[in-house]
Structure formats: C-alpha cells, structure tokens
Amino acid sequence: MGPISLPALGGFRYVNKLVDEKTKWKETFLMKTKRDAIKALQLFNQSLVVPTRFRLDCLRGDKGTECTCREFREYCLQIGAKLEYASTNTPQQMGANERAGRTLAAMVRCILTDSGLPQFLWGQLMQTAAYLSNRVPHAALGNITPYKALYGKDANLGHLRAIGARAFVHVETHTRNLDSKVWESRIVNFIETPYARQDLTPSNMAGNDEVGLRSSTRVPDHAGMRSTAKVDKPSLTNQSGRDTAVKPKTIRELRRLALYTDTPLADVGHREERFDFLEYAFVANNTQIHGRSEGEKVKTIPNTCKKAMELPETKLWKAATDKEIKSLQDLKVYKLVPRTDVPLGHNVIGSKWVFKVKPENTHKARLVAKGWNQVPGRDCGGTFAPVCRLQSIRMVFAIAAEKDLDVIQLDVKTAFLYADIEENVFVEMAPGYEAKNMEELQLVMKLEKSLDGLAQSPQDWLKTIDSSLVEIGFFPLKSDTCVYIYDHNNTVVVLTLYVDDLLIIRGGAHHQPGNYTTSILDRFGMGSCKPLSTAGFGPELSVKQPEETLLNAEGKQRYQAIIGSVMYLAQVTRYDIMYCASQFARAMSNPSKIHMGAAKHLLRYLSGSRDFSITYKRGGFDLTASSNANGGHNTDNGKSMSSYIMMMSTAPASLKSGLQSLTAMSTVEAELVASALAMKEVIFCTNMMKELGFGSEFSSAPLFIDSTATLNVIGNQTFSGHTKHMALRFFYIRKIVKEGRISIHYIPTEDNLADIGTEYLNKQRHQYLIDKIKNFGK
Template sequence: MLVENQTGRKIKKIRSDNGLEFCSGLFNQFCRENGISRHLTVPGTPQQNGLVERMNRTLLDKVRCMLISSGLPQNFWAEAVMTAAYLVNRSPSSAIEMKCPMEKWSNKSPDYGVLRVFGSVCYAHINQGKLEPRAQKCILLGYPSGVKGYSLLRLEGGSPRVIVSRDVVAFKEELMYKDVVGKADDRFRDSFEGDTGVQIEVEKSGESSNMPSEVTGNQENNDQVREGYSIAVNRPRRTVVLPMRYREGEDLSAVAFSVAEMEAVTEPLGYYEAINSDDKENWMKAMNEEMRSLYQNETWRLVDKPINQKLVDCKWVYKLKEGIEGVEKPRYKARLVAKGFTQREGIDYTEIFSPVVKHTSIRVILALTAVYDLELEQLDVKTAFLHGVLDEQIYMKQPLGFVDKEQPNKVCLLKKSLYGLKQSPRQWYRRFDEYMVKNGFSRSMFDNCVYIMEYSSGRFVYLLLYVDDMLIACEDKRQIQIVKGVLMREFDMKELGSAKKILGMEIQRDRNKKLLYLSQSSYIRKVLKNYSMENCKPVMTPMAQHFKLSKSDCPVTVEEIEEMQNVPYSNAVGSLMYLMVCTRPDIGYAVSLVSRFLSNPGKLHWGAVKWILRYLNGSKDLGLIFGQVNADDPLILGYVDSDFAKDLDRGRSITGYGFKVIGSMVSWKANLQHVVALSTTESEYIALTEAVKEAMWLKGFVTDLGFDQVDALVLCDSQGAVQLSKNQRFHERKKHINVKLHFIRDVIESKEVMVEQIDTLCNAADMFTKALAGSQFQNCLVKLGIG
C-alpha cells in the first residue's frame, strides 16, 4: 500500500521464500483480495530470489563493519541495519544509470550534508535546570524513519536510553563508542546484556541546522518504535519562532510595506547608539553629509528664541539602504527629521496633501519602453524635501551632536521644508511642479506626477516622479542628458544610470528581444524569511478551492482572541498587498479575500495567508513581461468578470478586471462590490461599469502620452451585461439597477470604449474573482502576460 500511494503504481506480483510471515492465511487473503500474484521459491534454493538475497548480504556486510568499527554491542544490530539501508538508498548504482534509489523514488536529489559516522560521539541539546549542562553526550545510531532528527544513544543523565533528537549541536566523528566507553566502565555494557529492548525517547527541542532534511517512507524498515515509546505522548512539539519584528532590539515598524532588514549590521535607534556602535565612522560620515546638504540649501538660520514660542524638536534617523544584489553595496544613510507630531494645524501647517505617480502609470511607461525600445534612466533627488520653501514660521531646536558651540542657546528658524514636517511633501512637489512647467514640460491631466515634453514632431520625453525617485524615458539618449542638465541646475541630483530598481520593483531588460521584466523576487524572499516560510512546501495556486472564509471563522472566546493577537496577521497581509499592487496580479483575489478579516482574524484565515506565502515560495521569480505584442489586439484590451454573491457574510459579489496596454499587463483589480447585486446580470453589469471607467482613464492617459486614435476594448463573458450596456430599452427586471451605472451606455454609444462578449473559458479575469484549479490558473497567467 505504501508503494501504491507514493508512486501511483499497482503491485502485481510478489516473490518471496516460504517463511511463515509470507505464507500466513491473512497475508494470502490480502493478496487474493487485491489481485496480487504470489511467487514462492523452492525450499533450499535461495538463488531463485537472488536480488533480495544479494541485498541481504550487502546489508549484513555493512552492519558487521559498522558494529566492529564503532564498538557497539550486537544488541544494536537493528539500528545498524536501518542505517545501512538508509545509506544504500542514497548511494549511486550502475543498475539505474548511476543514480541513487532515493532519487528515482522521489525525483529529488538526496541531502548528503546530514550524513555522519555511525557510532560516533555527538552532543544533543537539552533544556533542563538553569545550572545544569545544556548538552548531553550521545552516540549516533542512525536516521529514524518518519521523524526529522537523529537516533541517539544517550550516555549521560541516568540510565542509557535511545532517543530521537532534532538538536544535535556537535559531532565528534573521530571519537567512537568504544573510545568513550572503556572496559572499566561496565555500567553501559551491562545495561544491554540480555536486554529485550532499549527505550526510545523523542525529545522536545527547537530548530537545528544539523538534522536530516528527508523523511523516508519507502522500502526501509519503519518499525523502530520500541517498548515504552508512545508517539502520542512523546512526539516532538513544533517550536514557534517569533517573526523578526517581535524580537527584542529590532525596529521593524515599517515591515508591512518595506521588508529591508539588514542581517549583518543593526541600525541605531538614536544618536548616542550610533556614535557608540562598531560602525561609528560610517554613521558619522553619513551625518556629516546630511548636515552639509542642510547648510548648502540654507535650510535654516540661527536666531534668538522668541518669547513663549513653542519649538519643534528633531532627531536623527539611521537607515542602511539596501543596494541592488551583486551590483551595489548597502549605503549608510543618516537623516535629520523634525518631530512633526508636535506641529499644530492652522499655526504650523495648513495643507499637507502631495500626489505621487500611480503604479499603473509606471507600468504603462515600461510597456512603451519595451515595445519602442526607449532609453530608461533613473535619478534620485538628494534631500528632496529641503528644496521646498515654507510658508509658515517654524522654530526648531538645534540638532543633537551639531549644536553651534558659539551660539548654543539659539534656535533654528526654518526657511526650507525639512523631513518630518507635515507640509514637507507638498512644498517639495509644488516647487518641482512649478520648475518643470516653466521649462517646457506639461503635466498629464490623468496623473499629476507624469510630465511630458514633445522635443520634436512626434517624439516625446516622459518623466515620472515618486517623491524623490524619478524615471526618464525617451527615444534619444542625448535628450535625456539635456533633461538631466535642466534638473541639476535647480536640484541636487544623483544619477543612477539605467533603471534597475524602482520602489522595490526589479527591472531587467533584454533589448535584443525587446522585452522588459518586472519582478520583486528579493522582496518576496525577505517576506518569506520574515515569517519563517522560506523552506515551506510550494503550492500551485495562490488560493485553494477548499478555503471558504467567513466571519464565522473569527475567534469568539477571550482565549482565542488573545491567541490570535500574537499572530502577525495584519503585517503579513500588508506585505502581500504591497506585492500585489506592484507586480503580482495573480495574488489579487487571494489578498482581497484575506484582507476582509484584518480586524479579527481566525486560525483558518491565518492558514489562508500561509497558503499564499507557500505559493509565493514556488513562484518567487514570477513577474510581469512587457513587450509581447499581438498585432490583432487593440492598444487597450481589458478582461472583466464577476462572481455572484460569493461573500459568505453579506452576500456581495466580487469584481475583477485586468487591462493590457500594447500587449502588457498594466492594471488590475479584485475586490467586493459596494452594493448587493440581486442577480448575476446585475453583478456583471456593476463589474463592467468599473472596467469601463478604468478603460476610459487608460485611454485618456495614453492619449496624453502622444498617441492618436487609441482603441479600447473590454471583454465580458456575460451576455446579459453586454446587452444591457448597449440596449437602452426600459425593462421591469432592471428598474432596480442604480441610474449611475447606466453611464456606460453613453460611453459605448459614443464608441469611446467598445464592449464585446467572450467565452467564459477564455476570460482571463476569472483569476481575479475566484480560486481556480492549477491548469485554469496557468491559462489566465499566460493570457495576461505574467511569467
């Protein structure tokens, strides 16, 4: 049965000798019921079953050598046989093309790093009294089946026992059993004389790097449970490892959207910690560079403190900025930040909103870059917020460590905006916007952080701004240099060359094939490591079909609520949400589903989050592909779908759509509808309305970029919704539909956006509305250009 379950192949014949264990009535009946033919050898002719007999001899030869070499008593022949079989199954064989049996069995190469000398001395980590030793001397007896750990003979801590431990902290392979248990010490030898069985104890222990990574369940003998061992009582308990953000001394408050922890160097939490750290020179250099920028920009001037004037305090913030793997080293960054939470609205600030470029806009520009082979370069504004001019009078204390020795009692009157002030982002954007418009750029009407300039007939340069990060795309490299010169005349800029990484998204180009790849593999690895899921078993889809999540799965009792409060559910969902927004539309439905229970998640909800992480572990390098153009498709092509009343709590439907521009995926959505639909047609009509609005925005934005005659097509698999969007006749069955949803009729009638029906099996938006089987899910990924 084990072979059949593990391989899917049926056992047809069994050849054995005439031993009673093979000729019993129960075994014969079992073979007859399962249609298994029996072949028995003639008594006294073991050569008729030569394959098995030769293996018996091979194992016996190994066992004899292992017992003699280690000096272990013959009572341990069973452990020696198990170890010999373990090694044979992982040794190359000429009969199977120099592959090992384990590799043929599981299609995986075995891990040889866990192998140790049989009978050698080792030390198992234990938890006992505070003043007691943390390890006990043991002898390695092998690798038990069905358990991740080593089988050990414990020599210390009372009578000798055979235990199974995961935490083996050291191996002394040059020392054997016979070397540490001499003739004078008969305490252990006498314990085994006439012993009918040594008790096995499975220890409770934590994670260890020195343990077998495989759990075998094949032809090896699985009967290792001796007297006194109970798997229910003595089974190893799983040790819960706290995520990094809950460990003492770690400042990871922004882990939900930026998992950029550095392992080798810790980031100081304050000025005094920085100047007393091992990296004092690097941090001081970073602080001096920051102060140099502040002085050059004339950020403040020292004045006497006005009477009864409230001061804004400041602090130093330190960050080890992550570089591009294998290209750029991490940078030490120190930032002087004002404590903006002490500001008062109406006195110290008024308006604070500042726009940033939409992720959809970035992806549209990347699609144009790939298809038209544009140059794409990246810039960074040094101390961007210092360029903003303040409208209010704000007084600040002098920064710690840089107090003017000649004027220690004076305060800083801020002339320019400073990081941490509430109005700083807005003042910086206003300054940048005014300068760009004055130098010939026009601001897009559909995204205020996209700037366009036509430098010759039909040729454009595009500039995208996300706070202090910029992308410049243009056909002519010389024109990019001209734009850089214009920017550097006004702002202190840092050239980063060809765009490699923006907002945590990694950009790779194959200019020969005119392809561009956008992924977040490094970010995914850090997220998985942060939640101790880097070694989890991968799955094929982001959400399994058996997950039926609702509020009924939320904890109710005080004990359940307290237990779930220790689970980092919100942070994990936040990390997944940022990934979904940037480059992974394939997890859109799954993230939408788990994000509904942020206020009170249950164990089943947390299981769904871990399922998404398992999917990401198997698809770390998956991302968006730009440049795959289908000549038959319109410039803007969208898929839309809805799943009627799938919300188990309120009966609302799900809207899902995905849009491609020039053959590349740029926009997607998967969320609950705001109203309860009364029919399938109504839910599809609501989803179609949302998709048409997105199509209109994309059409306007692409037109802004200099394209003429932009066609937009939306494909929907609901015939009723498509007909309802085109037919303006009144009908009793649709009088309840909100009037505002009917605006798409005018849009379709004016031919601004076209809507057509598509077969359900061809609708790529299916992945945004429901959990799909593996093959269906892969088909959707292919249609949307995700690979």
C-alpha cells in the same frame, strides 16, 4: 518574589504570585521590574477572573512599592477590588501566598535537578510548577484539585510528560527522501491545549514555513546547563588549550553545543502561531543564523543618538551624523536663531535621528522632524504627496516597448531638502548637536527648506520640482498630474513622478519584482520553504472566526505585515495573487489562525514563482479590457467580487480585484457593477494615451463580458421591474457605448482573463489563465 540573581530567559528577575483563597488557584507572572506588578494584575483579571465570570472582591498584599503605588491603587478602585495590606514584617497574614511561593520554588529546584535543564529556565519552570500545582489534589479543598474548584470539571492530564523529556518538532525543510523531518527538543512547559507544549529546541528554524525568528538582546548565563546523557562532548579548545569561539556549522553540531556544553550561547525565540506557545533555539556567539550568512554578526540599530554613542560602532555612527549635519548646512536648510525669537503661539517641533545600516555595510543617519506635533494652518499647510498611479507606470512601460525607447529610473537623494518652505517652522537642534549663542541662549533651527518628517514636505517638494519641470518644457497631464510630457522639436520624453522617484522613457520593457518577492520571503522566514503551485487557500474565508482562534497582538502584527507586503506586489505586477491578497486583507483588523495559515500558504506560492513578471512587447498596441464578478460568494455579507484586467502591448496595463461596495440582488447586477468599474478605468487609460499623442490607437476599446444576460440588459433601452433600481449605472454605460468609446463583446467564461481575480481556482485553471495572459495576442 525576587530579585533573583540569575535572570530568567527574557531578562526576568521577579515573579508575581497570585493565589485565590477560595479555590487555591495559583497564577505566576514573570516581571523584569517591580513596576510590572500592575500589568500582572491586569492580565490576571482579564485572562482568568473575567472569563470565569467571577469578580475580584479583595486583594491582599504586602506594603511593597509595587502594591502601594498610585497606578496599582487606581486600578483596584477601577475594578472594584478592596485593597488590604499585611502588617510590616508579618508574612503570616498572607500565609497562603507565602506558602505557595515556597512550594513553587521547591518544585522548580526539584525539576532542575531531575531534568538537567539549564538554570536560566527557572522562569518557565516556575510557570510549569504553578500549572501542575493547580491540577494536584489540595487538602484544604477536600482533596479535589484547584482546577475542578474553579471550572467545575476534572482537568485533562493526558498531555502531561516528564519535564526535560525528549520531544520532536516536525518540519518541512528536508530536501532528500532520507533527510530528517524532525528536530529534537526538550519539554519545558505546558499550556491549556492538550496537544501543544512549550519546547526547548536548539535547532535553527530558518526556512521553516510555520515559524519565524526573533533575536534576544541578552546573553544569559548557561552555567547550569548540563546533561546526564552519555555522549561525546564537543571540543571547545584549540591546540594551545585556550578557549576559542564556538562556530557551529551544521544543525547537528549546533544541537550538541546547545545541549551538552557550558559555553554561553545567545538565545533566539520564535512563536508557533497555530498553538500560541513559545519555543527556544540557541545560536553561538550572538550570531543570528536566520536570514544571515554564517558568521555574520547581528547588527544593532540604535533608535536614539545616545544609544548610538554607546555602541562599539560609535565612530561610524558619529561620522554618519556629522555627514548629515554638513549636508543640511551645505544646502542651507536652516539657520540658527535664539529660542526667544520664536513667535508667541508657534511650536518648536522636536527632532530625532533615524539610523540605518545599508546592505553594503554603510552606516547612514537621517535627521527628521517630529511632524506629528505640527498645527495645521500655523506651521503646516497642505499634505498632498506626488504619487502617480500604478496604471500610468505600466502604460509608460508599454509605450517604451512599442516605440523602442529607453527606460531610465532616477532617485533624487534628499529630495525634500531642495524644497523651499512657505511657513515659519522652528525645529529643535539635532540631538547631540545642541548649541548656545554668546549670550548663553539656547539656539533652535528656523527652517529655510523642508525637512524629512514635516507634514508639508511632500507638497513643498511637488511645488519645487513641478516649477522646474515646467520651466524646461514639461507639462503635466490632466488625467494624471504626476505624469509629465516633453514634446518639442520632434523630441518626446515622458516622465512619471512617484514622490522622489522618477521614471523617464526616451527596448522591450520588462517589469519584474523578483528581488522584492525574495526580500518578503526572507523577512518572514520563508526563504527556504517548500513551494506550492496555487495561490488560493480555498473558497472565501470568513472574517468572523471563533474567538479562541484569534491571533494575539504579536501574531496580528505579523499577519498585517505579511498582507501589507503582499498587497503591494498584487497591485504592481502580481495579477495572479490579487484575488487572494484582496480576500486576506479583509481580515487585517481581527485575523485568526486560519488566516495566518492562508497567508503562509500564499508566501509558499510566491516562493515557487519568484521570477513571475510582466513583459511588454512590441505589437498589440491597443487597449483590450475584460471584467467579471463572482456573484455573492462572500460568506459574511453576500457581496460579490469584481475584477477587471486591461491588456496593452500584450501585457496587463491595469488590473484590480476587490469586494463590491453594495450587495447585488442578482448576478446580472453584480456583472453590471463590475463592467461599470472596468469602463471607468478604460476611460482613464484612453484619456491618458490621447494626451500622450496616441489618439488614433485608443479612440475606442473593447470590453469583454462572459454574461449574456448582462449584455442583453445593456443593449435593452427599457427598464423592467428587475433592473430599474440600476438605472443610474445603465445611463453611464449606455452613454459610453453610444459615444463609441467602448464596445461590448461576449467571451466564454473559460477564456475570460478577469476570472483570475474573482474566485479561488484550482491548479490547472489558475495556470491556464496565467499562460493565456502571458501569451495574449499570439
């Protein structure tokens, strides 16, 4: 059905109708082009036919290209559906489908007339019409509904309301007692869940901790928008009587503009993850309110050179690409050779532009190679990236605090372009800069230096900077080869290498990721959410949740993005969330709605603790370790959580929380596994500090454990029937303790710092451990 002259919300111009001949069940799918018919059929089969345990025996359609194309016929063959075509210009042979189309279209016209909704919502209303039609008695079925014919039971109609009726969305953005807690909206559509509706809401959702925004790239025609309510329409003209730009300054004004004017407004949609239904808001003049200052235009970032040249900012993008090409030429990154000079068997790797707008509104372009086309051993060697351990960086901060040294951070711009390349690598010329020689032969780039996107670029960069550092007197540590030390003529410099970021110490050091925390909250629409005082969502969450509660593809991607961002925070400085981050990460492959709720709970906690930091101070320049295990609390496999935390210069230098790889048969074994992991980390830390010249302070380190049974087992030189299967760990621990590199001590559970990474803690206990860590050594 289509094309329809006025695009529906989302840019849809076609409707695919599918009618079951036996039950008269109707399904409608919105399509942007006829080519999407195959996707509509796949969705119909997977969402309706398969779950109801039926099989699609026969599919009857017309001879349109959408039904006769090879992909459509192959899919029908794959699912075992017989494909029949109606004769040309004989719609009578598809009477049920044609009649359904006319019925649904008539219902949509009636709903639009009665509700006063804008005409661009015809797509959503078409789905509403099909939804209602499936719940209305059908004469061909003996006056039973298609719903009952398909599912064998009557449909629940208690959730139905008049289309276009007022609805109110509950939010938590109010700041004063008398502020409104709801946003007014209009009902547009229904879904199967009786308590969830699709609403048309013109409210700005920025700051709502339950939803996020995504901007539409199309501005629909809202000429059909009108209202029968008796309200004062806002003025849209200036003193000269000419139309002026609509710039709403408040949520109330935005509501009135969206519902009661004919001014074209851009649509902004967001998804409510708990119920899986769409809601829509409107923002004037293509201005994205969420996450941006008022009046700031939405920036369109092109993904190809061709699209960049079609945008209003063409001159800015062209200047950026010209600057990048000139930089490559100045650094002699490549030389041009005819394509015929490429040796037989070598690939010519593609190239592409990556565009970005910096916060200071600078347009930046970077030419990258499509390295995924490289062949190992031919045009690509090793792929090792020089990344020092986070523990090393924290210990460098501790050294700087203790010795009152300067901390300098450096970023090597276009680092890979300085690295020589060993293999013969040929890359296509940058899009938009293709060239030929005098013989009209196409030219390609033969790389003399590395280029972003190549698999070997990080390792080539390591070889380049390593040789340069060694030449001026630095040498890498054995414990962490990405940490270098310079010790000549009473001058000591420590340098850490994290790809192209360098950290040099040469006073108290302060490591605070506040800006990063704020960027995470803004990215996921939680910048103005109501903060919480605890990070945990409750006891262990199972990764096995009911199938109907699992997130869709979009929700899954959003959950993975949230947890990925939070995991970095937990590994760097936020020891207060490392248990939650580790627990939520286990559901990354198949998250459910309860996991999404827990992730948002964690973001609300971060919102109230943006200034959380690790501060290293002079004094306490030694290593103190604590370990703990929770004893088989995982509900899915009975495994235990291990946690350790190493304190140095009154702040954490190393920290970790994670699920043990084995299933411990007792709490003693779980504690023993945790202490063994902590001991290995202590050995790494002490080895590094000895290499840096601090051997006397780190010749031995204490490890605190809150299990007396574990202490007794470690001190016992014999094995019993309960412990002989743990002999290998005993040998390792006893060797370290016997050598005097680690001493074992008992600590009460309430004072064990590692307890913050093993289980959910209430508000008081959680804050007690944070205060104890921050005031360590006092």
